[in-house]
Amino acid sequence: MTVPTVTAAVTLRVVTVGGLLASSLARGIAVLRAFGPGTPELTLSQVAAATQLSPAVARRFLLTLVQLGYLRQTDRRFVLTPTVMEIGASYPDSMNLAEVAQPFLQPVRDETGDSVSLTTLAGDDIIHLAHVQTERMRRFAVTPGSRVPAYVSASGRAMLAFLPQDRLDGHLADLDVEQRTPYTVTSVADLRERLAEVRRKGYALVVDELDMGITVIGVRS
Numbered sequence: 611m612t613v614p615t616v617t618a619a620v621t622l623r624v625v626t627v628g629g630l631l632a633s634s635l636a637r638g639i640a641v642l643r644a645f646g647p648g649t650p651e652l653t654l655s656q657v658a659a660a661t662q663l664s665p666a667v668a669r670r671f672l673l674t675l676v677q678l679g680y681l682r683q684t685d686r687r688f689v690l691t692p693t694v695m696e697i698g699a700s701y702p703d704s705m706n707l708a709e710v711a712q713p714f715l716q717p718v719r720d721e722t723g724d725s726v727s728l729t730t731l732a733g734d735d736i737i738h739l740a741h742v743q744t745e746r747m748r749r750f751a752v753t754p755g756s757r758v759p760a761y762v763s764a765s766g767r768a769m770l771a772f773l774p775q776d777r778l779d780g781h782l783a784d785l786d787v788e789q790r791t792p793y794t795v796t797s798v799a800d801l802r803e804r805l806a807e808v809r810r811k812g813y814a815l816v817v818d819e820l821d822m823g824i825t826v827i828g829v830r831s
Contacts (some may be wrong), residue, residue, distance in 0.1 A: 637663060641671045642680065642694065651687045665698030698755050711740040722812065727752060729765045734785065737768040761785060761801055762794055764816040771808035772830055778805070793818040 644652060652660070658668040672688055675681040679693045715726045719742040728740040735757040743752070750815040759783075760766025770778060782798050789796045795804060808814045814828040 616712060626726075630698060637661065637667070638671050638675070641668065641675065642690075642697075645688075645690050651689050653686050653688070657688065712742070715740060715742045718742075725752065727765070731760060731766065731769045732757070734760060734781070736760050736763050736769070758820065759788070761787060762816065762820050764814040764826035766828070767805060767808050767814035767816065768828035768830045771805040771814065790820060791818055791822050 616777060640661045640663075641657055644657050647658070648661070654665055654669050654672060656662075657672060658665045661668060663671070672683075676683050677689070679691060680697075681688050681694075682691050708733070711728045714727060718726045723744060725744040726742045727738050729736040729738050737761075738752050738756050738758075740753055740754060741752045759765065760770055770781065773781065782801065783799060785801075787796050787798070787801075788794070795801050804814075812829070815825070817825045820826065
């Protein structure tokens with residue numbers, strides 16, 4: 611089996627509040643986030659590169675996560691175990707999001723025939739909190755907890771467009787833009803124009819930028 615190459619680093623966005631900071635926790639979470647759909651198996655050196663940790667520090671976190679049951683080691687490779695799902699599963703359960711969102715999402719799905727999602731902004735991404743799937747043959751696979759870069763997401767742009775200017779400037783300053791299709795906006799200047807258009811219209815429309823054949827409308831609640 612081919613081990614995928616890590617092409618993007620996991621940024622540690624750490625803010626110290628009142629001098630209190632659990633840096634070890636932040637780094638441990640960064641190690642877990644290094645694993646994803648494109649990187650299901652990683653070696654020590656790949657995790658170190660993705661998290662910008664030294665190999666010695668990365669190894670300590672990896673072995674700790676193996677001991678806790680969140681990772682499994684096979685030869686030189688590490689993979690997530692199903693136990694890691696317990697971390698995220700408690701959030702929707704505690705919030706009862708599916709039950710709360712269903713009466714609002716279902717009528718939109720029934721009227722349009724399209725999938726409908728409730729999302730929130732998390733760093734550079736949007737996270738799907740609840741989702742009602744279309745009954746059409748062609749579907750865009752979405753599961754609660756899945757992430758999509760905000761800059762190429764309609765709901766992401768709908769939220770970014772209404773951020774305070776200083777927060778938006780900070781977000782765009784560190785933005786890593788990937789051209790996912792020939793139509794993806796890859797210029798920060800062009801993205802700013804799209805966001806200004808969203809503010810004027812009150813909604814975001816993304817066509818063929820996330821994936822070919824996918825059209826998404828996003829509105830801010």
